[in-house]
Every structure is written in structure tokens, then in C-alpha cells.
Amino acid sequence: MTVELKEKLSNWRRDLHQHPETGFLEIRTASIVASVLSELGFTLEMGKEVMSEKHCMGKPDEKVTAEHYAWALDNGANKAFVETFKEGYTGIVATLKTNIPGPTIAYRFDMDALDIYESDADDHVPVKEGFRSQVDGKMHACGHDAHTAIGLGLATCIAGEKENLCGTIKLIFQPAEEGTRGAKSMVEANVVTDVDYFIASHIGTGVPHGHFLAANNGFLATSKLDVCFRGTAAHAGGSPEQGKNALLAAAAAVLNIHAISRHSQGVSRVNVGELHAGSGRNIIANHATMKVETRGEHAAINQYMKEQVKSIVAGAAKMYQVDYEIKTVGEAINCTCSEELARTLYECANASPDIIHAELQNDAGAGSEDATYFMEAVQKNGGLATYCIFGTELAAGHHNEKFDIHEATLLSAVQILYKSVYKLLAEAGC
Numbered sequence: 001m002t003v004e005l006k007e008k009l010s011n012w013r014r015d016l017h018q019h020p021e022t023g024f025l026e027i028r029t030a031s032i033v034a035s036v037l038s039e040l041g042f043t044l045e046m047g048k049e050v051m052s053e054k055h056c057m058g059k060p061d062e063k064v065t066a067e068h069y070a071w072a073l074d075n076g077a078n079k080a081f082v083e084t085f086k087e088g089y090t091g092i093v094a095t096l097k098t099n100i101p102g103p104t105i106a107y108r109f110d111m112d113a114l115d116i117y118e119s120d121a122d123d124h125v126p127v128k129e130g131f132r133s134q135v136d137g138k139m140h141a142c143g144h145d146a147h148t149a150i151g152l153g154l155a156t157c158i159a160g161e162k163e164n165l166c167g168t169i170k171l172i173f174q175p176a177e178e179g180t181r182g183a184k185s186m187v188e189a190n191v192v193t194d195v196d197y198f199i200a201s202h203i204g205t206g207v208p209h210g211h212f213l214a215a216n217n218g219f220l221a222t223s224k225l226d227v228c229f230r231g232t233a234a235h236a237g238g239s240p241e242q243g244k245n246a247l248l249a250a251a252a253a254v255l256n257i258h259a260i261s262r263h264s265q266g267v268s269r270v271n272v273g274e275l276h277a278g279s280g281r282n283i284i285a286n287h288a289t290m291k292v293e294t295r296g297e298h299a300a301i302n303q304y305m306k307e308q309v310k311s312i313v314a315g316a317a318k319m320y321q322v323d324y325e326i327k328t329v330g331e332a333i334n335c336t337c338s339e340e341l342a343r344t345l346y347e348c349a350n351a352s353p354d355i356i357h358a359e360l361q362n363d364a365g366a367g368s369e370d371a372t373y374f375m376e377a378v379q380k381n382g383g384l385a386t387y388c389i390f391g392t393e394l395a396a397g398h399h400n401e402k403f404d405i406h407e408a409t410l411l412s413a414v415q416i417l418y419k420s421v422y423k424l425l426a427e428a429g430c
Contacts, residue, residue, distance in 0.1 A: 005156060008156065009150070012036075014131035017126060017131050017132075017140045018134050020114075020133050020135055022178070023181055024088040024175050027077060028075055029111050030175070033092055033111070033173050034078070035080060037092070040156060042095060043094070043095045044092060044095075045095070046092050047090070047091065048089050050189050053185075057185075057331060058330050059088060089175075091174060092172075092173040093172050094155060094173070096159070102168070103167045103168075104168040105169050105170070105197045105198075105425075107201075108200040109147045109201075110148075110371075111144055111174065112175055112177055114142060116138070117137050117139065118139035118141070119402045142403070146407075147202070150201070150413045166428075179329065181370070183372075186374070192378050197384050197424050198385040199385070199417070199420065202369075202390070204390075204394050211359070212391060213358075213361070213362055213389040214342040214345040214349065216387045218363055219334055219368055221302035221333045222296075222368035223305075223306045224291075224331065225291075225306070225309060225328060226329050227289065227326050228287070228290075229324050230325075232244040232284070232322075233284055234283070235283070236281075237282055243284025253290065253312050253316040257272055260305060260308045263296065263301045263305070268297070270292070270309065274290065275289075276289050293330075297334065298333075330370075332369060332372050332373065335372040335375045335387065337386040337387055338386055339361065342386045346359075346360045348419040352412060372387075375387065390412065392405045
């Protein structure tokens with residue numbers, strides 16, 4: 001079984017790597033995941049059943065979604081399930097209910113890729129072994145292809161164990177983690193209201209191959225903002241006074257956003273990552289768009305940064321007499337992992353022959369993650385939650401065109417999560 005599962009994990013991961021899909025467009029991916037889970041005997045809830053429409057942040061418009069649906073059909077989507085995900089609500093919750101009372105354990109796996117052109121260099125392993133992205137400008141550069149494969153591997157391991165288990169196992173396949181956009185919609189659809197133990201995981205993130213981190217507490221609260229300024233165009237030489245310059249409003253906003261005072265009570269971050277404005281050399285710019293993100297050690301600090309950005313944008317718009325709009329297209333909160341649950345995973349990892357070193361917890365800064373919404377919801381209901389890291393050898397850092405993983409990590413990750421099922425059930429007395 002181990003050899004067969006190892007091969008399956010690699011095949012799943014490489015197929016997904018060749019067909020990357022970005023947030024809320026994981027239509028092909030979700031159809032394949034659903035088909036595997038259905039064959040394994042899981043009860044499936046999918047699409048709008050497990051996602052709140054009004055809480056989907058930064059979702060592509062209907063035209064983009066329809067075009068991608070057509071692409072998915074042409075590129076191997078499973079026709080028995082693909083219609084469910086046609087509108088871009090691509091979340092899946094797979095449930096295995098036993099006949100014996102016991103706790104509910106949930107595992108989350110993200111599925112989305114990034115807008116990155118994958119390296120075509122000859123020394124890049126996906127090139128050498130024939131599984132480089134087939135979609136120009138899109139790539140699995142963060143390991144979510146591996147996460148999805150790990151989730152399917154865990155499903156494979158527990159599918160035949162129903163008679164030996166108690167309680168309920170939930171496998172949550174989440175869209176749109178990149179940009180922290182997808183988890184909140186699933187939380188608002190109440191997919192974890194019954195969960196006693198929640199485990200999210202990631203590969204890499206600076207943890208060496210053969211190492212394991214049971215609790216990553218370093219995630220920052222964050223907001224992702226799209227800003228649009230709308231002015232009035234005019235001839236820059238003939239009648240500049242008739243224009244209202246959206247470009248200048250945006251430029252003023254950018255400089256002042258980066259000058260926001262940092263917070264004395266903890267880590268704070270802000271960045272304008274994109275600025276696009278104008279339509280010609282001799283035209284007063286009548287439009288400008290910006291992509292902004294704020295972060296904070298906890299939600300209050302992030303909210304302070306967000307309010308400062310909003311105030312600056314409003315002031316810049318007033319100064320240049322232009323209109324503006326701010327949309328929140330992604331958001332996440334900070335987290336504190338449950339040490340009791342982390343210790344269970346730590347002990348499972350220590351018992352694994354593939355793990356050289358296990359660490360219980362780390363509080364170092366680790367970017368942002370919207371799995372924190374799941375964690376908060378479970379903890380507020382009295383449950384336990386943690387976010388663990390499976391170390392792996394990386395060809396390049398996350399979100400890099402040469403990103404690639406050591407595939408041996410896939411099987412060891414599945415085995416640790418599988419052990420955690422039995423250990424948690426034993427600790428619960430069943």
C-alpha cells in the first residue's frame with residue numbers, strides 16, 4: 001500500500017501542477033478531487049452548499065469564470081462533477097461518519113495556484129520530468145498542488161477504516177487561499193460549527209526537509225484592498241485645467257500610505273504592490289488603480305493600518321477632486337494554536353521514521369493565512385485548532401518561478417496526519 005500510495009500522491013500532484021487554477025477558478029481541480037472522494041465513499045457537500053456567496057472576496061467576474069469553465073472542460077475536468085463548480089464556488093467538504101459516537105476532526109487543504117509564469121529552464125525538475133505548467137502565466141508556486149494530493153492521500157488511508165474509527169472525519173478542500181480570500185466564505189457557511197479538532201497544514205515555508213513544526217503561531221492579520229480613483233480626462237497641453245488628475249491622487253496616496261506611522265503595540269506592515277494609471281502621454285489621467293495590503297500582529301493593529309489607508313485615499317481624492325472606491329478583496333486574522341492539539345501532532349511526528357526533528361511551536365513571523373478563520377471559529381466553539389508545517393527541500397522559495405518540492409514529503413505528511421486521526425480518537429476515549 002505504501003508504494004502504491006506514494007505513486008498515487010506523485011501522480012495527483014503532478015497532474016495538478018500541470019493544470020494550475022487560481023482562486024475561485026479551481027473548477028478542474030475540484031471536479032477531480034470530488035470524483036476521487038466520491039469513489040472512496042465520502043459524503044460530499046460542494047459549491048454553494050459550503051460557501052457563503054456574499055463572503056467570497058476578490059472573486060473573478062462571470063465572464064472570466066465562464067471562460068475558465070470552458071478551459072476546464074477541454075482539459076480533463078471530471079464531467080460527472082464539473083457542473084457543480086461552474087460558477088466558481090469550488091469548495092468541497094468530504095465527510096466520513098462512523099456508526100460510533102465520537103469527536104469531529106477536520107483537516108483543511110487549499111487548492112489554488114498563482115499568477116506566475118513557471119520557469120522553462122532545463123534544470124527545473126518539472127521541465128526535466130514533463131510536468132511543467134501547461135498554462136502560461138499560472139503556476140503552483142506555493143505547494144497547494146501538494147496539499148491537495150496530501151488531502152486525497154489521507155482520504156485514501158481512512159476510507160477503508162470506517163469500521164475501526166469513531167466519530168466523524170471531515171476533509172475540507174478550500175479555494176482561494178492566495179490573497180486570503182476563500183476560507184471566510186466556508187466558515188460563514190458553517191462548515192466547522194461541529195468540529196472539535198481542526199488541523200491546517202503547509203509544506204515548506206522555511207522548515208527543512210525531514211523536520212516538522214506542530215504549531216505555527218506567527219501569522220499576521222491582513223487586509224487586501226483594491227483602490228480605484230476616477231477623475232476627468234483633458235488635453236495636457238491644450239486645456240490641463242479642465243482635467244481632474246487621478247494619477248496624481250494615486251501617487252500622493254502611495255507616498256503617504258508608505259509613510260503611515262507603525263504601531264507601538266506590535267508588528268505592522270503596509271505595501272502598495274501595484275499602481276496603474278492614465279492612457280497617454282498628453283492626457284490628464286482620468287483613472288488610476290492600486291493594489292494595497294496591510295498587516296498587523298493582531299486584528300486591532302491591522303485595523304489601524306487599514307483605517308489609515310482609507311483615510312489617506314479619501315484625502316488624496318479630495319485634494320485632487322476625484323472620486324474613489326475601496327474594495328476589500330481579501331482578509332485574514334492572526335491565530336494562536338491550541339498547544340494540546342499541537343502536542344498530539346508533535347508526538348505523531350516524533351514517532352515517524354521520516355522525521356529527523358519535530359518542533360512543538362514557533363512564534364516567528366510567517367506572513368498571513370486565512371485558515372485562521374477556521375481556527376478562530378473552532379476555538380470559539382470550545383474546540384482545538386493548530387496549523388502545522390511539513391518541512392521539505394525547495395528548489396526555490398515560495399512564489400518563485402522555480403519553486404518545486406521534494407516529493408518524499410507527500411507520503412510522510414499523509415502518514416503523520418493519518419496517525420493523528422487515531423491518536424486524537426484514542427485521547428477522546430473511543
